[in-house]
Structures are given as C-alpha cells and as structure tokens.
Amino acid sequence: MNLASDPYVWVAAILTLCVFSFLYKDNPFFCFAEHLVVGLAAGYTFCTYWQTIFLPELITPLWQDGMGSHAHLWISVVICFMWACKYIDRAQDLFRCALAFWIAVDLGLFLPTTMSARVLEQIAGTVNLRLQGDWTVILGNLVLFVGTIASLTYFYFSKAHKGVVGAAARVGSWTIMVGFGATFSYVVLSRIYLLIGRVHFLMRDWLGIVE
Amino acid sequence: MVTKIGYRLPFVLMLVFGVLFVVQYFVPHPAIKSTTDGIQQIKQPVSAFIIFIGLVGLLVMHARRVKNRERRWGYSLVTLTSAAAMAVVGMVWGVDQGTVYADWFTYLLSPIEATMFSLLAFFVASAAFRAFRARTAGATILLVSAFIVMFGMIPFFEELFPPLSKLASFIVSYPNTAAKRAILIGTSLGAMSVAIKTIFGIDRTILGREQ
Structure with a gap:
C-alpha cells in the first residue's frame, strides 16, 4: 500500500467517497458534494x-475599436x-422582443439544416441499398431498409394498424425494441466503465494498492 | 407587464428573422449572406450573456435561502461559496492548462461528476432487474437484444465466444440504426412542424399569453 501524497488526490478521493455514500442512503456528505458540484459547475x-x-468577442473588440x-x-x-x-416587471416587452429574435434566428437556422441532415439524408441513406460484398452486409442493408420503413409505419397513425400496415407496424415495433435493447446496454456499459474508472482511481491513485 | 404592442411586436420579429434565416440557406446572395453572418456575430456574445442570466437566477435562489435561513441553508452556502471561489480563481489566474482553475476542474469537479454518473450503474441494474420481464414478444426481443449487445461488448465474452461479438456489432449497426433512423426522421418532422407554426405565429404559447 502506497498512499498518495498529493493533497488534490486526497480531496478527489474523499469527494468520491462522499458521493458513493448515497448508495447507503441520502446523507449530509452526499448533500455537501452535490451542492459543491453545483457551485463549482456554475463558477466553471x-x-x-x-x-x-x-x-x-464583445468586450475586447468594443474596447479596441468600438466606434469603427x-x-x-x-x-x-x-x-x-x-x-x-x-x-424588471415593467420592461417585459423588451425581454419578449429579445427572446423572439433569439428563437427566430435559431428556428430559421434549424429548419433547413434539419430537413437536409435529419430527414433527406437519412431517407437517402436508407433507400440507396448496397447489395454487394459480404452476405452479412447485404443482409444488414436489407434489415436496415425493411426496419426503417417498418418503424416509420409504426409511427404512422393516419391509417388503422390492420392488415399489411398492421403487420409492418408490428415488425417496426420489434425493430424499435431491438434498438432500445442495444441503447440500454450501451448506457449500462458506459456507467459500468465510469464505475470501474472511479474504483481504479481510489485503488491506484489514492491507496496505491494496484499498479 | 406586457402592452399590446409589446405582445405583437415579438411575433413580427419572429416572422422576419425566421424567414430571413430560412431564405439564406437557399439564396446564396452576398447581401443576404453578409446580413445573416452579421446577425450571427451579434448573437454569439448574447448566448454567453443568457448563460450568465441563468447562473444569476441559480445564485439568487441560493442567496435567498441563506438570507431567510431556510431548511438546509448551509448547503446553499456551500454552493454560493464554491461558485464564487471557482469564478474568482478563473478570472484572476485564467482558465488555461496548469492553472488552479484547471486543477480544481480535474480534482474537484470531474471526480464528483464521474462518480455521480457511475452511481447510475447500480440504479440502472436494479431498475432493469425489476422491469425486464419477458411478458410479451416485444419485451422478450428487448431483453435478448440487450443481453447480446451487453455481453458481446465485454472483452472476456468476445474471447470466449467470438460469434456473440459479431452478432452484437450486427445488431448495433443495422436494426439499431433502423430504429434510431425512424425515430430521428419522425422527431425531426415533428420539430419542424412546431418550428414553422412558431415562426408564422400560429403557435403563440412560446411567448406567453396576452394580458
């Protein structure tokens, strides 16, 4: 065992333990760490x-050449x-004008870029089937094509989900479930990697138990 | 307090600037481009100021708690003190690598944030244990997909049973992409319709009600 001599490592280790103490129950140590992180994040x-x-982008240019x-x-x-x-309650009109300007610029930028990148490009990527190469790639592309169409059918509510539409919607719901399963595993794995990182920090950097 | 003009003017601004920024995407005329570039340059420092307003709101709330000696006011004092300390350190010594500010980020802010996210590993695992029941076809597919991806991504199982890893990467690359793509197209179309309604003043809830 080779304890850390850096005071910063001690502080980080103690704060890590404060947060882990929440696994037992809500307690003053966890609340302290929770409020500390809020304050530090605000200052940061x-x-x-x-x-x-x-x-x-504002103060320096105005200071140097504000009238030019x-x-x-x-x-x-x-x-x-x-x-x-x-x-200021009496000046709400001014605030609303600033808010409207802000929203308008963002929405104006959002509309064409979303249409291009998130709708048209996605549709192009789906319908441009590449049926060449390895059989897994061909199968995958077919799954991608059928899965996307079926999943979109699942979200289409202007027609009753009966007959062909109903069957497509059912396949769509299964595809979405596969996607949710994969996403869930990614979330779990990412949290476990973080947990391993924190335990590793405590055992290596703070306690010096492992190399 | 909102006057009649103060209620209507923001919608005019929203229409003008919203349409201008949609048009600039399709019309590459130098006059339009220089106008929209100028507006974006003006908008950049305002984005920082809006963040400051949010921070002021947070600090005012905590200061009020301390002033009124509300329940758990001591934790609010921790938030205020840490925010002020971080801000002073950053303003006085700068925010570059090797400064006290960077050290505080590495040894105070990062460990707490990483540990808080790693805590979710425990809660996600316990929630999954309770929620994952193979009651329907969809739930079974989700369960199977989650297990395949989770175990397929772990190096130990990758070595033990290589086809599992290949199946996991197939699921992530194709059915998962199909589901995500359908959701992305659907949500984008929905968001675009809300954006159009907002720009044209059909949906006015975003700026509140007329008084």
Missing part, C-alpha cells in the same frame, strides 16, 4: 463563457440589456 461555466466568448469596424457589436450590448429586462 461562468469563467469559460466569460474567457472564451464574452471577453474576446466593431460598432455593430453595440447591438449585442443592447440585446443583452433587453435580456436582463427579464427581471
């Missing part, structure tokens, strides 16, 4: 956004003030 987010976006090539950034300042009006 503030600093990251300040140092990487707000300072280099960066004059348009004063509009950002005005919009920031309009957002801050969220907390």
